[in-house]
Amino acid sequence: MPRQPRLFPSLLVCLWGLPILAQVPTAPVEGLRDNSPRVHALVNARIVVAPGQVIPKGTLVIRNGVISQVGTMAAPTEARVWDLAGRTVYPGFIDSYSSLDLPKEWQAPQPGEENKPPELAKNGSRAWNPRVTPQRDAADNLTVDPKQTEKVRGLGFTVALVAPARGVFRGTSTLINLSGNDANKSIVRRQVAQHVAFEQSGFREAQYPDSLMGSIALIRQTFLDADWYNRAQTNYAQAPQGLERPETNSALAALAPVVTGELPVVFKAEDELDLLRVLRVAEEFKTTQSWVLGTGYEYRVLPQLAARKIPLILPLDFPEAPEVETPEKALDVDLEVLQHWEQAPSNPARLAQAGVMFALTTSQLKKPEEQFWPRVRQSVRRGLTVDQALASLTTTPAKFLGVSGRYGTLEPGKVANLVISDGDLFTSKANILSVWVDGQIYETDKGREVDPRGTWTVTWQGVQADTNLVLSGDPKPKATLGGKDTPAVLQGSQLLLFPPAQGFGPGQGTVRLTASINGDQMQGTGQLPDGQAFSWQARRTQPAAATPTPAEPSDQALTTPTTYPAGAFGRTGKPNQPEWLLVKGATIWTSGPQGRFLGDLLIQRGKISQVGPNLTAPAGAIIINAQGKHVTPGLIDCHSHTAISRGVNEGTHAVTTEVRIGDVLDPTDIAMYRELAGGLTVANLLHGSANPMGGQNQVIKLRWGEHAEGLKFTQAPAGVKFALGENVKQSNWGEKYTTRYPQTRMGVEQLLRDTFMAAQDYERAWSQSTKAIPPRRDLRLEAVLEILRGQRWVHIHSYRQDEILMFVRLAQEFKLPVATFQHVLEGYKVADAIAQIKAGGSSFSDWWGFKFEVYDAVPTNGALMKQAGVLVSFNSDSNELARRLNTEAAKAVKYGGVSEEEALKFVTLNPAQQLRIDRYVGSLEPGKDADFVLWTGSPLSSYSRTEETWIEGRKYFDRTEDQTLQQQASQQREALIQKALPERQKA
Numbered sequence: 004m005p006r007q008p009r010l011f012p013s014l015l016v017c018l019w020g021l022p023i024l025a026q027v028p029t030a031p032v033e034g035l036r037d038n039s040p041r042v043h044a045l046v047n048a049r050i051v052v053a054p055g056q057v058i059p060k061g062t063l064v065i066r067n068g069v070i071s072q073v074g075t076m077a078a079p080t081e082a083r084v085w086d087l088a089g090r091t092v093y094p095g096f097i098d099s100y101s102s103l104d105l106p107k108e109w110q111a112p113q114p115g116e117e118n119k120p121p122e123l124a125k126n127g128s129r130a131w132n133p134r135v136t137p138q139r140d141a142a143d144n145l146t147v148d149p150k151q152t153e154k155v156r157g158l159g160f161t162v163a164l165v166a167p168a169r170g171v172f173r174g175t176s177t178l179i180n181l182s183g184n185d186a187n188k189s190i191v192r193r194q195v196a197q198h199v200a201f202e203q204s205g206f207r208e209a210q211y212p213d214s215l216m217g218s219i220a221l222i223r224q225t226f227l228d229a230d231w232y233n234r235a236q237t238n239y240a241q242a243p244q245g246l247e248r249p250e251t252n253s254a255l256a257a258l259a260p261v262v263t264g265e266l267p268v269v270f271k272a273e274d275e276l277d278l279l280r281v282l283r284v285a286e287e288f289k290t291t292q293s294w295v296l297g298t299g300y301e302y303r304v305l306p307q308l309a310a311r312k313i314p315l316i317l318p319l320d321f322p323e324a325p326e327v328e329t330p331e332k333a334l335d336v337d338l339e340v341l342q343h344w345e346q347a348p349s350n351p352a353r354l355a356q357a358g359v360m361f362a363l364t365t366s367q368l369k370k371p372e373e374q375f376w377p378r379v380r381q382s383v384r385r386g387l388t389v390d391q392a393l394a395s396l397t398t399t400p401a402k403f404l405g406v407s408g409r410y411g412t413l414e415p416g417k418v419a420n421l422v423i424s425d426g427d428l429f430t431s432k433a434n435i436l437s438v439w440v441d442g443q444i445y446e447t448d449k450g451r452e453v454d455p456r457g458t459w460t461v462t463w464q465g466v467q468a469d470t471n472l473v474l475s476g477d478p479k480p481k482a483t484l485g486g487k488d489t490p491a492v493l494q495g496s497q498l499l500l501f502p503p504a505q506g507f508g509p510g511q512g513t514v515r516l517t518a519s520i521n522g523d524q525m526q527g528t529g530q531l532p533d534g535q536a537f538s539w540q541a542r543r544t545q546p547a548a549a550t551p552t553p554a555e556p557s558d559q560a561l562t563t564p565t566t567y568p569a570g571a572f573g574r575t576g577k578p579n580q581p582e583w584l585l586v587k588g589a590t591i592w593t594s595g596p597q598g599r600f601l602g603d604l605l606i607q608r609g610k611i612s613q614v615g616p617n618l619t620a621p622a623g624a625i626i627i628n629a630q631g632k633h634v635t636p637g638l639i640d641c642h643s644h645t646a647i648s649r650g651v652n653e654g655t656h657a658v659t660t661e662v663r664i665g666d667v668l669d670p671t672d673i674a675m676y677r678e679l680a681g682g683l684t685v686a687n688l689l690h691g692s693a694n695p696m697g698g699q700n701q702v703i704k705l706r707w708g709e710h711a712e713g714l715k716f717t718q719a720p721a722g723v724k725f726a727l728g729e730n731v732k733q734s735n736w737g738e739k740y741t742t743r744y745p746q747t748r749m750g751v752e753q754l755l756r757d758t759f760m761a762a763q764d765y766e767r768a769w770s771q772s773t774k775a776i777p778p779r780r781d782l783r784l785e786a787v788l789e790i791l792r793g794q795r796w797v798h799i800h801s802y803r804q805d806e807i808l809m810f811v812r813l814a815q816e817f818k819l820p821v822a823t824f825q826h827v828l829e830g831y832k833v834a835d836a837i838a839q840i841k842a843g844g845s846s847f848s849d850w851w852g853f854k855f856e857v858y859d860a861v862p863t864n865g866a867l868m869k870q871a872g873v874l875v876s877f878n879s880d881s882n883e884l885a886r887r888l889n890t891e892a893a894k895a896v897k898y899g900g901v902s903e904e905e906a907l908k909f910v911t912l913n914p915a916q917q918l919r920i921d922r923y924v925g926s927l928e929p930g931k932d933a934d935f936v937l938w939t940g941s942p943l944s945s946y947s948r949t950e951e952t953w954i955e956g957r958k959y960f961d962r963t964e965d966q967t968l969q970q971q972a973s974q975q976r977e978a979l980i981q982k983a984l985p986e987r988q989k990a
Contacts, residue, residue: 041067041442044078048087053412054390054398063092065419068442073413094413095161095420097400099316099362100296102168103155104145111168121170130254132211134202135225138257139174141165142193145186152183157447158375161420161440162191162410166198171221173198178404182440195404197261200271214650216662216698224661226288227780229258235776249776267292275300276648276669279711282311294403302346302353303569314403315361319378320368321347324986333980338972339570341979342563349561352386362400380429384558389429453496453520455480456547465537468507472541496520504532562978567708568671571972574708578957580609585620589629592942594636594912595926599904604634606933609956614927635907635942636927637684637934638888641845641914642825642878645686645885646672654693657743658758660723660786662698664688668711674882675705679960681886682936682949687918692726692800695751696758699723699786700798702918707959720919722822723786726800727751729856752809759817762787796822802856804832811836823917828860834871843874843917848894866899876914893943903943
């Protein structure tokens, strides 16, 4: 047998002592080997070794593609010397996110392709969802494009992270150098991170997910599946025979390094709200090495980002000045858009000041070669220091990407990736002249330009003429020969001169001179007017005086205050909560046992202390004189779709109980402020009615100015949205939607029954499991199981009596906790059955005839259900109607003869009881939250207006303050428009 080679320990020691080579190819050499010397000395340069570390005039030595020396020493005798006097040397820059060299279908979608999922080979194991493709590996799909590489390299980048840009789970990225060679020589680090995005399909494309909440649910379920799959595969391999074999799934297998913490995750965000969603997902699944591809809106959520210290990959996608040239165009530009235009360039500086680490990227720039460096410099003018900017392109991304031992600084032992410029790139319009990758120089177009300026001494052969040639001018050359102006043209490295013939003898006409410039030498030919040819040479004896690189113009200071949300009516902080607050002399509608009376309301630290006549408050209390006014509890909307981001329905599957409205709250929705102006303080945010078993609801308080988590009514029990009728069987969706089960009302009942039974089976599987392979967690069935256990209340969209009765029977069979039948416009026909299961009816006040299944609706529905013992509320299902729920309640008086006090309960105490939050809100009683509204008159009058709306003793709406805020918004708009007009004129 042949002997196996082995490396002796002494040989290993010797190998480790050798210089590090940037690339070690394995392919055999064809023909003669290239053994050119690879020792270079860059002398007389300003060397930026690292952020904050500069050698004003030093030498950098490169051996075999690696930096061997940096300092003020002399150049080695064997080195090729490059005199870089007047030049600056930076570490090679690192682009932290790109799709360079990847196939088109892996890159960010073009307009019109946004909802197209990633493309995979049709064969092989995979995830069930086409947007879950973590097995895609950028390293295996690189096709080096030298032209595109040259463009990126021309910006000073020597290394780039290359990542797939389509899908929810998009695949792993790879780190490449920008030498423009083949993939074998380009890859620096094969697998760097898994990439995840909140991507969704188009509405009603029947491809899960078609909503943001569906995308987040898919991410959560996939992380759980990957963890289960990793453990299941391990246990199956080690367990005795007889175990059920788990499926083979290449997508889940590819996520094993993520769930074990070996591979980081890069989340892509679309806006500042997504940034906080990323933080929650990362916290839930302990992806401690997570990074975020940012948005440019990070300054709006600085405290949260600074607290978590999650690293960012930061695009410089600053918006152009909005179109405000005419008053008509300006009307279409929201104040928030104007504010972001002004504030976006300050985003990097504000992040740096808050201690948030970030790396800059060219990603999301339409024309990086034109936009990147101007925007870096704009960020510096806005407060980002030069060292911070340099770190964001060198040491910070090197640390993120796990290559700080080889890249990011110009220290001995590091790979010789360099950038050479003719000035300070961060503070002036300097030019990048050359970029070195692995010790190989690549000149830029600017670096290849010949600079002929200076004083030259000419030697003529065959003619006599003045020997003093002076060249000046930039960019067009100007020449004088013997002190006389001479026309000149520079074409690349070719110089053309046209002196008069008198300087060369007695003849008339023009002499033609051409020469090739090579450094400080010229070699040329000439021809006299009579056709006589000659040759000439020139040597530069004195360079032209250095022209300082022009500094960037100064930038204007910010004029926009920081508020949340951005735009009109945003707040600078949470409203004050006084220790004591007394509302005196109002007509108090308690919606409680005390009914309605003339008296006072005393509040301590956001809780109601006393309700009654002639109350007194301790010294220092804030007192509201409410003589002639009315006070009610804050209004409650039991069916709302306000403040939900990017999709109310996950309409792709018939059962989507895994999706959560709480994941997609939008605290910037101006509808909340408008609803506060109508007295609304609490809303039940529901999934839409596209499927029989929809998503989980979220009860919120309208705490305008809070972030998403601050809106949540945390004491409210969990709920879920179900639906019956035309919507869920897709009867009005069109011919394209005829395949999803169910397509009939009887199919809806069977689907509900089947899903509940599946949840029971799921529970038994967990309780009886003794196998080495545990059951797979199923977020969809877990939510259904919570219903069966009485831990999650059902809110069910319904219209017709037959369907209402069907669900009543199903609820009785499975002992379902039914909080409300929503809409329930034929509820008056079967009110006794609804009351029998103690479910509420959350109805429209007087909607009818808007589709076939509501033809039997009547405006007395609410009153009739109440008479039958059903707990009734009126809801909005509309951002607009939610502003007028008080007059919706009044319709119960008009149409149904309900008393005024009972009618008000339809939008206060009754919905609170339906949502099981009446311990806290819904009536003005001691111990409850101080959620109340001050009205100019009776709350049931269409002439009355809301003056103030309070939540937990904090004033979230004040009509007087609103007038001031409107004026401030108008003034801000005009100031920003005036600031934008000069930018528009430049454009």
